[in-house]
Amino acid sequence: MNGTEVKASVAPGVRLGRMSFVWRPWVACVTLLLAVATFLVFCLSIGVGDFPIGMSRVIATLLGKGEQVDEFVIMDLRMPRALAGLVVGIALGVSGAITQSIARNPLASPDILGITGGAGAVSVFLLTVSGGASAAVVSSVGMSAAALAGGLGTGLLVYFLAWRRGIDGFRLILIGISASAMAEAITTWLLVSADIKDVARAQTWLVGSLDDRSWGAIRVALWCTLALLVVVACVAFQFKPMHLGDEVAAGLGVRYTRVRAVLLLCAVLLAAVAVSAAGPVPFVALVAPQVALRLARYPTPPMVASGLVGALLLTGADLVARAGLPITLPVGVVTAAIGGPFLVYLLVRANLR
Amino acid sequence: MSAEYVTGNEYGAHTSHGGSRLAARGVTVGYGSRAVIDGLDVAIPPGVITTIIGPNGCGKSTLLRTLTRLLKPAKGTVVLDGEDVARLKTRDVAKKLGLLPQAPVAPEGLTVSDLVARGRHPHQSWLRQWSSDDAGVVERALAMTGVSELADRPVDSLSGGQRQRVWISMTLAQGTDLLLLDEPTTYLDLAHAIDVLDLVDDLHESGCTVVMVLHDLNLATRYSDHLIVMREGSILAQGHPRDVITAGLLDEAFGLRATVIEDPVGDRPLIVPIGRTHVQAGQSEQPGQSEQFGHSEHSERSGTVPAEEYAN
Numbered sequence: 001m002n003g004t005e006v007k008a009s010v011a012p013g014v015r016l017g018r019m020s021f022v023w024r025p026w027v028a029c030v031t032l033l034l035a036v037a038t039f040l041v042f043c044l045s046i047g048v049g050d051f052p053i054g055m056s057r058v059i060a061t062l063l064g065k066g067e068q069v070d071e072f073v074i075m076d077l078r079m080p081r082a083l084a085g086l087v088v089g090i091a092l093g094v095s096g097a098i099t100q101s102i103a104r105n106p107l108a109s110p111d112i113l114g115i116t117g118g119a120g121a122v123s124v125f126l127l128t129v130s131g132g133a134s135a136a137v138v139s140s141v142g143m144s145a146a147a148l149a150g151g152l153g154t155g156l157l158v159y160f161l162a163w164r165r166g167i168d169g170f171r172l173i174l175i176g177i178s179a180s181a182m183a184e185a186i187t188t189w190l191l192v193s194a195d196i197k198d199v200a201r202a203q204t205w206l207v208g209s210l211d212d213r214s215w216g217a218i219r220v221a222l223w224c225t226l227a228l229l230v231v232v233a234c235v236a237f238q239f240k241p242m243h244l245g246d247e248v249a250a251g252l253g254v255r256y257t258r259v260r261a262v263l264l265l266c267a268v269l270l271a272a273v274a275v276s277a278a279g280p281v282p283f284v285a286l287v288a289p290q291v292a293l294r295l296a297r298y299p300t301p302p303m304v305a306s307g308l309v310g311a312l313l314l315t316g317a318d319l320v321a322r323a324g325l326p327i328t329l330p331v332g333v334v335t336a337a338i339g340g341p342f343l344v345y346l347l348v349r350a351n352l353r
Numbered sequence: 354m355s356a357e358y359v360t361g362n363e364y365g366a367h368t369s370h371g372g373s374r375l376a377a378r379g380v381t382v383g384y385g386s387r388a389v390i391d392g393l394d395v396a397i398p399p400g401v402i403t404t405i406i407g408p409n410g411c412g413k414s415t416l417l418r419t420l421t422r423l424l425k426p427a428k429g430t431v432v433l434d435g436e437d438v439a440r441l442k443t444r445d446v447a448k449k450l451g452l453l454p455q456a457p458v459a460p461e462g463l464t465v466s467d468l469v470a471r472g473r474h475p476h477q478s479w480l481r482q483w484s485s486d487d488a489g490v491v492e493r494a495l496a497m498t499g500v501s502e503l504a505d506r507p508v509d510s511l512s513g514g515q516r517q518r519v520w521i522s523m524t525l526a527q528g529t530d531l532l533l534l535d536e537p538t539t540y541l542d543l544a545h546a547i548d549v550l551d552l553v554d555d556l557h558e559s560g561c562t563v564v565m566v567l568h569d570l571n572l573a574t575r576y577s578d579h580l581i582v583m584r585e586g587s588i589l590a591q592g593h594p595r596d597v598i599t600a601g602l603l604d605e606a607f608g609l610r611a612t613v614i615e616d617p618v619g620d621r622p623l624i625v626p627i628g629r630t631h632v633q634a635g636q637s638e639q640p641g642q643s644e645q646f647g648h649s650e651h652s653e654r655s656g657t658v659p660a661e662e663y664a665n
Contacts (some may be wrong), residue, residue: 010466010470010488010491010492010495010504012488013483013484013485013487013488014483015484018480018481019480019481019482020480020481020482020483020484021482021483022470022482022483104460165384234479237477237478237479237482240471240474241471241474243460243463244457244458244459244460244468244471245454245457245458247423247452247454247457248452248453248454248457248523250421250422250423250443250452251421251423251447251450251451251452251453251454251524251527252447252471252472252474252475252527253442253443253444253445253446253447253448253474253475254443254474255443297462298462299459299460299461299462299463299467299507300460300463
């Protein structure tokens with residue numbers, strides 16, 4: 001502290017060609033580390049299995065310089081599953097970051113707003129009511145479409161019910177919890193009245209699982225997620241002032257109703273795509289943005305870091321579920337078991353400081 | 354660059370074209386089917402502090418929100434620098450007019466400099482999210498509001514008065530010389546309220562046109578050059594506090610029995626509410642008969658005041 005001159009420390013800017021943005025070294029550093037960690041876990045996850053492949057061989061194969069055997073095992077057999085973990089994790093993380101930011105409340109994740117619940121209920125309806133008759137439809141396109149329709153439908157319903165001269169965070173959450181509870185009740189009712197064989201399949205799907213992913217199943221999810229992320233990236237700049245509340249944002253020249261509608265639609269679609277690809281994996285969308293903002297030491301959920309934490313959490317959980325435990329568990333069980341304590345640890349650490 | 358940050362020295366360009374920069378013409382606004390304001394005309398005089406006062410529910414916040422385009426009038430227009438704001442881009446309005454809503458809340462942990470930096474948003478784009486101009490403007494806005502030393506502190510760790518200074522600093526970073534403040538002293542104790550209003554007066558001294566809504570009548574009287582008194586959605590009286598504030602008007606607008614005396618420290622009238630208890634004998638009987646301060650005969654009072662009033 002030099003007493004003579006008090007100069008406000010305003011964040012420095014960086015210029016890249018015609019682009020310029022605020023330079024936050026810590027956020028950039030954390031994001032980079034998360035990306036590297038996600039990539040390493042992704043490679044590790046590909047390498048683990050009945051035919052173990054070392055990390056260096058995995059990376060060589062990914063770069064197109066691997067041996068033919070490795071290439072077959074990695075690209076044809078294991079890649080879809082690993083990629084599904086990555087894509088679903090990113091989609092859930094970004095979706096959670098958006099909904100939590102819009103509601104200005106960390107509770108407002110797609111799980112709690114009824115989006116995953118609605119997607120689950122409609123999928124289980126398809127699985128149990130249609131029965132084995134249309135097994136082919138159920139296995140791929142049908143399930144994805146059902147989850148998408150259920151998630152989107154519930155999301156829009158909750159949004160319009162919560163609308164009263166604008167969106168209030170608490171109202172959104174309360175209505176979301178009600179919708180979620182209703183969806184769960186419907187799911188339970190469907191399971192109780194369904195055929196026992198369908199119930200077993202539905203149960204596995206409901207916990208969230210990356211088993212039996214094929215290229216066909218994840219291709220749709222992959223492209224949908226990429227397209228949605230592009231939209232989110234375009235709107236993200238207009239979203240920045242909205243963390244200060246609707247009226248302040250309006251004063252700063254943001255057409256907040258439109259920006260919020262676009263982003264919320266993206267969040268609902270991202271969550272629905274994730275559910276359609278892996279089932280309603282619990283906890284990732286809730287915990288990833290909160291972990292990301294604490295790691296990045298940033299007041300609002302950072303989008304990129306949230307997506308990466310989501311991917312890291314899901315890929316890591318899948319790795320643990322397959323290789324780290326004596327029994328094989330669905331990934332959803334492990335995300336809750338890892339994500340929950342880690343968030344509690346971050347909260348407690350903040351209290352102790 | 355068109356919209357640059359305006360400070361006291363650079364100011365002057367805007368005052369040259371006289372007239373009102375912001376006016377409402379025949380606006381009808383309401384929530385749902387209920388009209389809170391019905392066919393109101395008002396013009397904000399340039400270069401001074403205008404305060405809208407009136408009893409709860411009289412439509413003063415509604416009027417302020419209409420002027421800032423937060424509410425869309427069902428009928429009538431709001432004119433900013435000669436243009437209908439409904440036809441302007443939201444972003445262009447934000448470059449001309451700064452708005453501070455009532456009791457805004459910053460996300461937990463957001464630092465003062467980050468909050469003030471958000472004020473640059475109307476001047477930025479997806480590609481150009483931060484420039485050296487922005488840094489300079491934010492530094493000046495922090496300095497003008499006396500919060501430079503707090504730049505690295507989280508907003509939620511500050512006192513109410515400091516926090517309000519920071520928010521005003523953010524609207525300054527917007528680079529406008531037209532500030533609309535909705536009850537900037539809400540939740541502040543008297544000392545902090547005075548502190549914030551002194552800051553508002555500094556901004557006025559440096560050339561800003563300020564419009565605010567205040568609840569405290571004595572603070573409104575002391576700090577404003579122009580008062581707009583509202584009742585039931587229309588304007589009851591407007592003008593200089595010395596001309597407007599009379600016991601009769603207070604009774605008419607608020608149903609408040611008060612005596613208006615000369616302010617022992619200021620050059621404005623001082624309102625002393627009469628109420629019921631501990632009142633000296635002889636004071637409580639005749640409302641409206643109490644001593645009136647100053648030039649009450651000049652006060653103009655009408656349901657609607659022509660918009661051209663300040664367009665001389």
